[in-house]
Amino acid sequence: MDVNDLKGLFAEASKRMKAALDHLQHEFAGVRTGRASVTILDGVHVDAYGSKMPLNQIAGLSIPEPTLIVAQPFDPSQLGAIEKAIRSAGLGLNPANDGKVVRIPLPTLTEERRRELSKHVHKLSEDGRNSVRQVRRDANDRLKKLLKDHKISEDDEKKGLDEVQKLTDQHIKLIDDAQNKKDADLLGR
Numbered sequence: 001m002d003v004n005d006l007k008g009l010f011a012e013a014s015k016r017m018k019a020a021l022d023h024l025q026h027e028f029a030g031v032r033t034g035r036a037s038v039t040i041l042d043g044v045h046v047d048a049y050g051s052k053m054p055l056n057q058i059a060g061l062s063i064p065e066p067t068l069i070v071a072q073p074f075d076p077s078q079l080g081a082i083e084k085a086i087r088s089a090g091l092g093l094n095p096a097n098d099g100k101v102v103r104i105p106l107p108t109l110t111e112e113r114r115r116e117l118s119k120h121v122h123k124l125s126e127d128g129r130n131s132v133r134q135v136r137r138d139a140n141d142r143l144k145k146l147l148k149d150h151k152i153s154e155d156d157e158k159k160g161l162d163e164v165q166k167l168t169d170q171h172i173k174l175i176d177d178a179q180n181k182k183d184a185d186l187l188g189r
Contacts, residue, residue, distance in 0.1 A: 006152065006160050013139040013164055017171040020131035024175060027124045028182050031117055035185075036063045036106050041071075046085040048078050055085065059102070071095075071102040109186075118186050125179040129172050136168040 029039035038061040045052040055061070058078055059071040071082055079097045086095045086104060092113075095104045109117070140161060147157040 006156060006163075009139055009142055009146075009160065010163055010167065013135050014167055016135040016138075017132050017167060020128055020135065021171055021174055021178075023131070024124060024128035025178060028121065028178060031121055031124075031182065031186075035066055036069050038063065038069060040091060041069065041086070041089075041104075044085050044089045044091075046078065046081050048075075048081055055082065058082070067106045067108070069104040069106065071104065072100075073102070076100070114186050118183055121179060121182045121186065125175055128175045132168055132171045132175065136164055139164045 029037065030042055031040075038056070041055050041061065044055040046055055046058055048058050055071065058075065059073040059082055062070050062072070064070055071086075073079055073082055079099070079102060082102050083095045083097050086093055086102070093104050093106070095102045097103070143152070143157050143160045143164070146152045147154065152160070
């Protein structure tokens with residue numbers, strides 16, 4: 001963090017905290033809750049045309065019903081590769097192709113699997129909170145350095161530390177809210 005004024009410091013800290021929150025929400029999108037969502041396939045890469053390509057770049061994905069995802073390949077010769085990639089992605093999905101499309105039924109989640117996913121959500125949330133705290137630590141270190149270099153007064157440093165803490169509290173509350181919402185989706189509370 002190379003900022004020489006307080007406004008720039010707060011803007012940078014806020015931007016980095018928002019990036020941590022955005023990353024967490026993207027990670028949450030990949031956690032299955034029992035309803036079909038094409039985002040659970042974001043991590044699937046298919047061996048096609050001599051390289052690994054994201055599934056959504058070689059097939060159109062749709063959700064015709066709540067527990068089914070359909071992958072319509074742009075090139076029908078890729079059906080087998082798509083099916084193989086989904087099966088080996090470690091998502092617990094068992095795709096089937098009918099010669100035109102790959103159908104990916106989503107099995108209902110068992111209570112045990114829901115609890116495992118909930119633990120995973122809690123771990124992701126804690127990682128997000130740690131990222132926000134790291135940004136706070138960087139910002140506070142920068143404030144102390146500005147004070148040491150006589151670029152700000154002690155009062156400004158105190159106000160700056162309070163402002164950084166407020167930003168941190170806001171973002172951690174947003175992370176907690178996102179975690180609670182995902183838990184409610186998973187555990188049906």
